[in-house]
Amino acid sequence: MYRFFVVALLAWFPCVSNADLNVFTCEPEWSALTAELGGDLVEVYSATTALQDPHYIQARPSLIAKVRQADLVICSGAQLEIGWLPALLRKANNRDVLPGSDGYMEASSFVVRVDATGNVDRAKGDIHPQGNPHVQTNPHNIAAVARAIASRLASLDQVNSDSYGENLERFLASWNAAIDRWEEQAASLRGKKAITHHKSWVYLLLWLGIEEVANLEAIPGLPPTAAHLGKLTSEFSDGGADVIVRAPYQHEKPSDWLSERTGIKAVVLPLTVGGTEAATDLYSLFDDIIARLNGVMNDG
Numbered sequence: 001m002y003r004f005f006v007v008a009l010l011a012w013f014p015c016v017s018n019a020d021l022n023v024f025t026c027e028p029e030w031s032a033l034t035a036e037l038g039g040d041l042v043e044v045y046s047a048t049t050a051l052q053d054p055h056y057i058q059a060r061p062s063l064i065a066k067v068r069q070a071d072l073v074i075c076s077g078a079q080l081e082i083g084w085l086p087a088l089l090r091k092a093n094n095r096d097v098l099p100g101s102d103g104y105m106e107a108s109s110f111v112v113r114v115d116a117t118g119n120v121d122r123a124k125g126d127i128h129p130q131g132n133p134h135v136q137t138n139p140h141n142i143a144a145v146a147r148a149i150a151s152r153l154a155s156l157d158q159v160n161s162d163s164y165g166e167n168l169e170r171f172l173a174s175w176n177a178a179i180d181r182w183e184e185q186a187a188s189l190r191g192k193k194a195i196t197h198h199k200s201w202v203y204l205l206l207w208l209g210i211e212e213v214a215n216l217e218a219i220p221g222l223p224p225t226a227a228h229l230g231k232l233t234s235e236f237s238d239g240g241a242d243v244i245v246r247a248p249y250q251h252e253k254p255s256d257w258l259s260e261r262t263g264i265k266a267v268v269l270p271l272t273v274g275g276t277e278a279a280t281d282l283y284s285l286f287d288d289i290i291a292r293l294n295g296v297m298n299d300g
């Protein structure tokens, strides 16, 4: 009987993951961070890649299946995923990960969000009335969210809580050292002025002391219009900005068009892990962002 039981177990084990927790994230940065904190104890899956616009994706059946299997769902929140996450959660019908349960986290609720408008009129564009959700572009925010994720992993998987605590301490030590390095490398960017495609970069720019002087989108979340680009051309033809920034999934045409007419250099920055070839993890994400900004603004 005993022997039969062991054989049965051995036969069964290869089919399941060895990880203790299945973690579904809406964006790649939270998968990357959870993997840093959970190591082999977690299996992570991201609903979006860095080359997709996280505001707009389809609630595909494969995503519904992943949410159904999840022990924890981590999303940026602040309505970034309002167009697709509610449908995913409803169709997955997994009560462990519904908002309000221990299996659901909104990363942006653990940082100080900027630009809350309270305006809920979606017709005026994707305006993020609860504040800007693109919090991952400031590494201090990543550290704050890391603490929250580690403590949630520990409470969901109490047998391994010491491991999550140790992983967090190790991560924060190396992450804080990296922040010091990035701040040194970016020192000369302080006081520069940026035009951005969407308001995806407010936390990065605040962190580095770069002023956001305009957006290519006249209405947040809606494509840049010819009239608005024309206005920006006359406004910035004699300077007033040092760089035009866009994410990899945003069309290059508007920023290239404005760049050609104003002479202001345009640059693509990875908005998350996987956004460029160099940005393969959270560390190289910020290495690449700062290298690219230095490349366009400090080459003379």
Ligand SMILES: [Zn+2]
Binding pocket: 055, 126, 128, 133, 134, 198, 199, 200
């Ligand atoms: Zn947005």
